[in-house]
Amino acid sequence: xxxxxxxxVRMFGCLHTLRKERxxxxxxxxxxxxxxxxGFELAEQLELPLDKIEGIFINNLAHSLxxxxxxxxxxxxxxxxVPGPHRYSLGIHSAGKHLR
Numbered sequence: 001x002x003x004x005x006x007x008x009v010r011m012f013g014c015l016h017t018l019r020k021e022r023x024x025x026x027x028x029x030x031x032x033x034x035x036x037x038x039g040f041e042l043a044e045q046l047e048l049p050l051d052k053i054e055g056i057f058i059n060n061l062a063h064s065l066x067x068x069x070x071x072x073x074x075x076x077x078x079x080x081x082v083p084g085p086h087r088y089s090l091g092i093h094s095a096g097k098h099l100r
Contacts, residue, residue, distance in 0.1 A: 003031040003033075004031065005029035005030055005031050006030075006031055006032055006071045006072060007029070007030050007031070007032045007069065007071055007072060007073060007075060008027055008028070008029055008030075008074075008075070009027060009028045009029075009030055009042060009046065009069075009075045009076070009077070010026065010027045010075065010076040010077070011026050011027065011028075011046075011048070011076070011077050011079075012026075012076060012077065012078065012079055013079035013081060014052055014079045014080070014081065015048055015052060015053065015077050015079045016079075018048070018049070018052070028046055030042065030045070030046075032069055032070060032071045032072075032073075033071075034071065036068040036069055036070045036071075037068065037069050038065065038066055038067065038068055038069070039053075039055075039056040039058075039063065039064070039065035039066065039067055039069060039077075040065045040066060042056075042069060042075070042077075043065060043077065048077060050065070051080075052079055052080055053065065053077055053078065053079065053080065054078040054079060054080050054081075055077075055078045056069070056075065056076070056077055056078060057074070057075065057076040057077075057078060058073050058074070058075055059073055059074050060074060062078060
């Protein structure tokens with residue numbers, strides 16, 4: 001059975017740059033199965049370096065990479081290096097604590 005992409009995954013900052021350097025778009029259309037996929041699994045599938053990822057936005061909320069992404073979610077990987085004040089206002093600070 002053929003699976004069609006059902007979710008757009010975006011990359012920001014250094015992850016955006018890495019994708020462009022590889023000749024890839026800074027966003028990817030992916031198929032997410034009904035049971036979902038973890039942020040870790042998506043990062044691995046996209047060949048993103050885990051040491052450059054702070055967390056993942058799912059439907060505009062910051063999560064650690066063990067969070068489950070479902071079909072149709074709004075998804076974006078959060079790169080390391082987001083400045084201090086923004087870390088708190090975007091919820092990145094608390095999401096990143098779960099990665100350590």
